[in-house]
Amino acid sequence: MGRVRGGVVAAVCVAVLAAGCAAAEPPAPEPVVVRAPVEVAKAAVAAPAAPAPVDVAALPLIDPLTVVPGMPGTDGLEQRRNDDPALGTWQTATVVRDTAGYDAPGGRAVGAVPAVTLDVQTVLPVLDQRGGWLRVLVASRGALPSQDRAQVNGRTVWIRAQDTAPSGTDWRLHLDLAARTLTIEDGTTTQTVPVIAVGAPDTPTPAVPQFVVGSQWDQPGTYTPRVLLLSSQSETIDVYDRATNTSATAIHTTPFRATGAISNGCIRVTDEVLDMLWGKVTPGTLLTVS
Numbered sequence: 340m341g342r343v344r345g346g347v348v349a350a351v352c353v354a355v356l357a358a359g360c361a362a363a364e365p366p367a368p369e370p371v372v373v374r375a376p377v378e379v380a381k382a383a384v385a386a387p388a389a390p391a392p393v394d395v396a397a398l399p400l401i402d403p404l405t406v407v408p409g410m411p412g413t414d415g416l417e418q419r420r421n422d423d424p425a426l427g428t429w430q431t432a433t434v435v436r437d438t439a440g441y442d443a444p445g446g447r448a449v450g451a452v453p454a455v456t457l458d459v460q461t462v463l464p465v466l467d468q469r470g471g472w473l474r475v476l477v478a479s480r481g482a483l484p485s486q487d488r489a490q491v492n493g494r495t496v497w498i499r500a501q502d503t504a505p506s507g508t509d510w511r512l513h514l515d516l517a518a519r520t521l522t523i524e525d526g527t528t529t530q531t532v533p534v535i536a537v538g539a540p541d542t543p544t545p546a547v548p549q550f551v552v553g554s555q556w557d558q559p560g561t562y563t564p565r566v567l568l569l570s571s572q573s574e575t576i577d578v579y580d581r582a583t584n585t586s587a588t589a590i591h592t593t594p595f596r597a598t599g600a601i602s603n604g605c606i607r608v609t610d611e612v613l614d615m616l617w618g619k620v621t622p623g624t625l626l627t628v629s
Contacts, residue, residue, distance in 0.1 A: 390448070390499075393439050398451040401440050401479040401496065403552065403568070403587055409449040410481045410494040411442055413548065416466040416474070418625050427507025428526060431623035432473050434461040435504050440496030444472040452477065452498055457554045457568070462506060462622035464550050472497050476625075478552050478570035483577045484586075492547045492571045510624040512551075514606060516544060519599075521590075521606065523615055530615070535598050536607040538573075544604045545571040545588065546628045553622030563605075565613055566591040569626060573604045590616065 399407050419430040439448040454461055456478065467474035474497050482490035509526025514537070522531045538544035549571035556566040566589045573579065573586035580587060588604045592613050 390439070390441065390445050393448045395437050395439050395451045398439060398448060401450040401452050401477050402456050403478050403570070403572070403585055404457075404583055405450075406480045406483060407450040407494075408481060408490075409442055409447070410440070410477065410479070410496055412490075413466060413476065413493050413495055416495075417548070418464045418466060418476075419468065421507040423505065423507075426505055427509045427621075429508050429511065429623075429625065430465040430468075431462050431506045431508055431621075432465050432475055432498070432500070432503040433506040434463065434498070434502060436502050438498050438502035440477065440498055442496070444469055444497050446497070449496060450479070452496065456552060459553045459622065462553060464623050464625050466495060468500075471500050473500050473503065476548065476550060476570065478550070480572055484574050485577050488574050491574045492545050492549065506623070508621040508624050510551075510620050512620075512624060512626040514544065514626060514628045516546070516600075516628065521608065521612065525619070532608075532612050532615070534606055534608050534612070535593060535595075536602045536605075537600050538604040539601050542573055542575050542603045543600075544602070544606060544628060545574050547571060549588075549626050549628075551620055551622055551624040551626065555617070562595075563589070563591040563593065565610075565617065567613070567616060567620070571604075576603060579603055 399405055401407050421427055421430040434452055434454045437451055437453050440450045440452045441447060442449050463475035463477060465473050465475055474495050477494055477496055479494060480491050481494045484491055511524045513522040516537055519534050519537060520531050521534050522529065549569050552568040552570055554568040558564060569588045571588050576586045578584050578586055590606045590608060592610050593607045
């Protein structure tokens with residue numbers, strides 16, 4: 340019994356000690372003294388490097404008549420919405436003086452973007468904007484189809500915003516190749532109209548983002564009485580217009596009655612359809628194709 344009582348007493352003592360430890364006040368922590376404020380110098384963010392001086396006149400002209408290698412593609416970018424909707428829903432840049440086009444902001448100059456393209460002021464869709472730089476879609480081939488089909492259309496360059504005037508458009512066009520219809524949006528109305536013809540299987544209408552250059556030709560009695568020039572060119576034919584050495588595509592009227600997928604890539608429409616665009620659709624208006 341004495342052993343049992345001793346064990347019970349010991350157990351009770353242990354329990355009391357444990358309870359006493361749990362209830363005891365913890366020792367006060369040592370005070371932390373901040374002897375001096377911590378100051379870390381902030382590194383300044385470097386401004387984008389200014390491009391090296393370049394002789395714009397010595398660069399190849401970025402226009403529908405010239406093949407200019409080295410221009411990047413769109414990288415999946417779409418036309419920007421305008422920061423100022425009063426200028427129009429979609430952002431464009433009106434080139435006010437000949438300026439160099441670069442492969443990156445402050446990068447390598449690959450060509451010269453003219454203020455006037457084929458007698459019309461140059462207006463380009465804007466895809467990206469960084470500081471004082473604009474990435475614009477251009478109407479120049481990066482390669483001939485026989486060289487590299489993937490480099491023909493959808494070319495872009497970076498230009499300095501200071502060489503442009505802010506502009507925009509509410510217009511947007513979409514061509515449905517299977518349905519052979521053209522959807523026209525002008526900012527207030529949307530209409531879908533039939534087209535007479537699109538590109539043949541061997542010479543398809545380029546299914547890439549492109550834009551209305553704005554050049555118009557009125558040549559009654561020809562195969563293309565009225566022409567609204569687009570920025571894209573055939574991706575299977577190097578040259579079919581010997582006068583310009585191009586394979587340019589366009590929206591145009593035609594005296595022919597044949598319909599379907601039969602053209603060299605152009606979009607043939609009736610006079611009534613072209614009347615909806617003629618003198619109204621703004622340069623820099625994007626045309627998408629699917």
